[in-house]
Amino acid sequence: MKFNIIDKEEWDRLPYFEHYLKQQCTFSMTANIDITSLLEQLQNKGIKFYPAFIYMVTRVVNSHEEFRTCFNDEGALVYWDRMIPSYTIFHNDNKSFSSIWTEFSDEFHIFYKNYQDDIKQYANVKGLFTKENVPENSFPISSIPWVSFTGFNLNVNNNHDFLLPIITSGKYFNQEEKILLPISLQVHHAVCDGFHASTFLEELQQLAHNCFDWLP
Numbered sequence: 629m630k631f632n633i634i635d636k637e638e639w640d641r642l643p644y645f646e647h648y649l650k651q652q653c654t655f656s657m658t659a660n661i662d663i664t665s666l667l668e669q670l671q672n673k674g675i676k677f678y679p680a681f682i683y684m685v686t687r688v689v690n691s692h693e694e695f696r697t698c699f700n701d702e703g704a705l706v707y708w709d710r711m712i713p714s715y716t717i718f719h720n721d722n723k724s725f726s727s728i729w730t731e732f733s734d735e736f737h738i739f740y741k742n743y744q745d746d747i748k749q750y751a752n753v754k755g756l757f758t759k760e761n762v763p764e765n766s767f768p769i770s771s772i773p774w775v776s777f778t779g780f781n782l783n784v785n786n787n788h789d790f791l792l793p794i795i796t797s798g799k800y801f802n803q804e805e806k807i808l809l810p811i812s813l814q815v816h817h818a819v820c821d822g823f824h825a826s827t828f829l830e831e832l833q834q835l836a837h838n839c840f841d842w843l844p
Contacts, residue, residue: 629765631706648817652788655817657825658779660808663800666836667807669843679743682769684835685795686713686732688828697819698791701764714766719754728759729766737844767792776801780812791816
């Protein structure tokens with residue numbers, strides 16, 4: 629886990645950071661992503677959608693310093709060299725969920741194997757955090773596959789110092805011969821603006837359209 633300490637005195641964003649951190653200002657943005665081609669390719673290859681979604685989200689997060697900026701365990705403001713996804717899995721028998729993490733790789737087939745190994749080991753283990761040693765450089769992803777929401781907001785009490793993005797997907801649906809997936813991105817305004825949130829959603833869409841480039 630490598631990180632870079634941000635020198636606030638040399639940081640162009642410092643006035644924005646201090647202003648929005650003091651205000652404890654977070655915001656969320658929800659958009660529909662076209663996953664028509666992506667779903668077709670996944671089905672043809674027998675690959676599950678959820679790990680592909682986690683992979684795409686992590687690829688985008690790792691492409692931008694803004695989404696990797698946070699306070700580390702020592703309270704220093706840093707940005708990580710790379711992030712690792714921490715995501716929820718659902719237990720259908722008792723309608724609960726657990727949060728686990730999976731080691732990330734830019735090569736999808738490697739990440740997919742890591743995901744399958746973790747699911748095999750932890751899918752039936754009940755509890756909130758069932759895979760131990762959660763990396764400090766992890767960020768949260770979740771899914772609400774039962775509803776196609778048009779907006780979603782997660783309220784975190786300590787959001788004044790939780791700076792990492794929170795990504796939530798909903799139930800995909802058909803519209804005008806396309807299959808659309810609602811995505812909610814929640815960020816802290818201290819480190820991200822509307823431009824960064826828009827870039828996230830745009831690049832996620834590009835990965836879905838260009839799935840031929842990264843699917844095995």
